[in-house]
Amino acid sequence: GDTLNYRLKWLFNTSVAGDIIADTGGFFKKAGLDVSVNEGGAGKNAIKELELGYANFGVASADQVIRALEKGADVVVLAQLFQVNPMQWIYRSDQPEIRELSDLKGRHIGVTFGGNDETIMNTLLAKAGFTSKDVRISSVRFDFTPFLKKEVDVWPVYRNSQGVILEERLAAEGEQVKFFNPADYGVAFVANSVVTSGTMLKKHPETVKAFMTALLSAWEFAVDPANEPQVLAQIKKKDKGTKNNIRQKQLKATRPLIKPDKGTKIGIIDVGAWQQTERIMIQEKQIVAPVDVTSRLVGPKK
Amino acid sequence: MLFRRIYQFLIVYCLGVTGLLAIKYATGLSNYVIPDLTLLFDTARRMLTGYFFDVLNTLSVTVLGQMVSIFMAFFVGIIGRKSSWLGSFIKVMAYNIQAYPIVALAPIIFILMGDGFLSRLLIASMICYFPLLLSVLGIMASPIKDIEHFYIATGRMRWQLEVKIRAFENLNKLTTVIAGSATLAMAGTIVAEFIAADQGVGYSIRIALYQSDLARILVALFSIGIIISVYQGILETVGEQIKTKWFAPKGGELL
Amino acid sequence: MLFRRIYQFLIVYCLGVTGLLAIKYATGLSNYVIPDLTLLFDTARRMLTGYFFDVLNTLSVTVLGQMVSIFMAFFVGIIGRKSSWLGSFIKVMAYNIQAYPIVALAPIIFILMGDGFLSRLLIASMICYFPLLLSVLGIMASPIKDIEHFYIATGRMRWQLEVKIRAFENLNKLTTVIAGSATLAMAGTIVAEFIAADQGVGYSIRIALYQSDLARILVALFSIGIIISVYQGILETVGEQIKTKWFAPKGGELL
């Protein structure tokens, strides 16, 4: 039949291991599906592509989904890939450790203005009762030179991709790092999820089901430590630039984000976290009115 | 002139928005992909003033960046006009640096200069200077024999004079390019802000893009368009005055 | 000519790298901020071949994009050369579209047109055409009375002839600008790839940039520089031949 387009949120790298395996490992093919798995990136937006018909499935972060719903987009959430948001902050070990939110006081923190890390950090600061005078916030871009040059102390990263790269790169110069995870302080802002359009779900429920089954079993395969050599070999084909040892460590860091413990079913939707995410976005004035995101969560829920 | 520029811009802008709306309603897209007029006006009401000042902020860098560009273009153009080894070397250097997309050079610039005002200025100038350079090179490399002969023959030719003669004879072309380069400097500044700074309209666009908010981008483009039209209109008026007053051209040509 | 371009590029490149290394050792920056030579060579060994083919991929779009740009620039330049309302309108349109930084327009383009070859080509052309346009406009708007008078007086003047006369009299300037615009088209293509495509060296740079891997960026810049030098050397050689053969210029001037 027709090729199904699956638009990822980010570039091919280890943090999309399951998506790569679903394709190259033949999971889609076995399910009788012809799927083209397409790389994402800063200029890509899966939800818009769903509407324009360029994509049938996609990966989007929760804040994207909520924003799209506010503007009337017809999007539904099929699965929540990350149980733990990989959006964390890195800092050098020679700096005072951040044990509680009050330890953020006086730090020079990077945030991507307009990005979800801004929303998350603002929530954390509000929780700690800080005003903008208590910390120094700097605008962050895609490259982490200011962190490397020690101009900014606490830097936002995706724990399992840039987090690993930075950790390695600093280790090569004899520096150790720590990570600051918002989830440890009660902020569970949902990250990447698999989405499709409501129309797709209504018109082709079988296809959607087959797709999700194949995709999630590919993810199961990808995060199973027993399959590590095979999985790494598949990723390498798509992500040539990264060194082998980095890729291995990235995979290791990805597993607990996708499958925090043995019992967790991959893709399970954490409704409470979604509700919190919507609340946070209202509080932070990212949206004006509630969008009732729970009604759009159609996949298996916790 | 100025007035004409502005309403012509409004026509262009309205054409663009109408085109987008046509696509929206023809294919039934939601406000998330293409905003409707209500959303657009609402966004404009909320953001326009802010964006307006952002553009003015950008414009301040633009004006300086354009001056730096003009200076650099003339500098390189004048040195590079000769077909000597040095001339050709300077040209290769200027061309090569240009061939590197600024997005690739930006990290190096940030490493060297931080991400403050200077980086913005440098990137804006680098984007703007090259097109100027091409024109200046073309003009500076074409001798005007019937004027230059006397000065060469009597040993009076200096590079300043040569440059002056060729610039003057091509004043029309130069003013066209310089006035036109205003938009290049503006675009350059916005690109710089987009990749680096935390001020200016380029930065605002970056945020809007992060959130895939087309309405805000359209409002930002509107403020950019209005202000660039005014700026360019002023430049052109000044250019005309310089041409007619200062250089007192062939007034009242009968042919 | 070609050979000279290449070794001049090598000098420029080495100067750049030496400068970076000087800063590295002067301020004691670690390898992760500025790579040392070992890391640079190691990266080159791993990536150079791949980047080389990426640049060739980019070049294929560049060449096409340049042609489209030249066509667009002449099209708009010829229509916009008149100071009539339409001419001025077309000019405002061309200028305004230019003033919008492509980084702001690109996402709209990529969303509406998909992320294939066409988007890349369109963006590359949009970046490259404007500087060309400025030159073409300047040239096309300057009458050459001593040649044009006869054709106007005898009612023979057509726009094609007018364009031909002005282009021919400014052949030097035009070839300079067209050859120079090669690097603009290249930069434009890379920016397009950087923003959204999934092929070409711009895409590779984006990946390197997301990992702040300066060594890879430097290697990519090296491949870009070599190939653009060759491409431009070829363009210039062809340009020279066109000028000397086809147009049989004022051979053997005594003054």
Next chain:
Amino acid sequence: MRFECRDLTFTYPEADNPVLENLTFSMAAPGFNAVFGPSGVGKTSFARILAGGNSGPGGNALIYEGIATILYSYNQERLPGWANTGRHLEKVCPQKNSDLKKELVKIFKVEAFLGSRFSQLSMGQQNRMNLIRYLIQDFDLLILDESLANVDEALRETIILAIKEIFPAKLFLYISHNLMEVARFCKDILVLSRPGKNKGAVVVPGQNYETGYTADPQAIDRSMLEIMNAV
């Protein structure tokens, strides 16, 4: 066919004084007539105002009777450089005038460099090539503003006589600094003198010699004297 000028005044935008002031005269056409006067008196200005017709700066001060098409040629014109001069000549030659073109090419002695680009010609060659392309057009009045200034005298005489012979029904206004030539070959000579001198414009008859003429030195001298007195 007649040409008249009534109270023509013209001042350049930035000038203090008019170049032409209350210029009034009339001239019968056809014929090979001249405009004569010292350097800077306003011959070129006058000629270009004429060429502008009633819609130009001359406006209603110019009265043309039976003169519809006016062409103005001058000695600094150039032909485009992309083809040789022969090709350009062909291109601008109306079908019906191709024999005329051939004839003129011979008389003007330009055959040898039809294959050259315009920029490769000597000044006199450029003058001739330019004039030929005007002569093969349709016109009622052709102004030659020093159009032959850089051609040698012998050839200039040949050319003038040929023009008079071939185009007996057309009006020419020949601008030249060669007094003798003007006195010999022109019919009516409009002599301009500086405004302010308030002499106005005088039309002096020339000897109007045709091919095969026998020169009458005294008559020529008389004409020359009359012209010089009018300046």
Next chain:
Amino acid sequence: MRFECRDLTFTYPEADNPVLENLTFSMAAPGFNAVFGPSGVGKTSFARILAGGNSGPGGNALIYEGIATILYSYNQERLPGWANTGRHLEKVCPQKNSDLKKELVKIFKVEAFLGSRFSQLSMGQQNRMNLIRYLIQDFDLLILDESLANVDEALRETIILAIKEIFPAKLFLYISHNLMEVARFCKDILVLSRPGKNKGAVVVPGQNYETGYTADPQAIDRSMLEIMNAV
């Protein structure tokens, strides 16, 4: 002071035949000499080769004795447009020649338009303005390639006589199509005729009249005849 030319041959790169072939003559300097010949014979080419000196295309075929500085002026030169002609004249006038400049400005009748831009001048005015700036330079040989072609005859005579009077120690090469003028005012006239005719170059003596001369019509006629025979 002497000037000689031995076997000068020159062919334009793309041409089939040489413009100058085995040109051999010598000329005593100083004096107001001329180069004469029909249009296209090679006067301009010859003049420009001379101006190139021994390092130009003429090379060793040119022998200059006591002639160090050669200037070449022609009638299509322009002055830059950013200042009025008076300012330009001042700018290029060596300190010591400022009186000379004033004198020439008067004789050339250019006072009235020192305040105008070059492009606003009539052709003859442009010719004069251009020539003045050459005359106030230091030179041994000045070539005037139709430099006065667009000036009226009366003024041209005044100018030539003044030049002869003011610069008795310099060599001039005057190129003009006015046979009478050349015969009257020039000392030695190099007459060029087409190569191939194999006549070579002939130097004919002219009447070399000075200020206050009384014309001898028969002598002039004789010179003119001699020149025409040499062509």
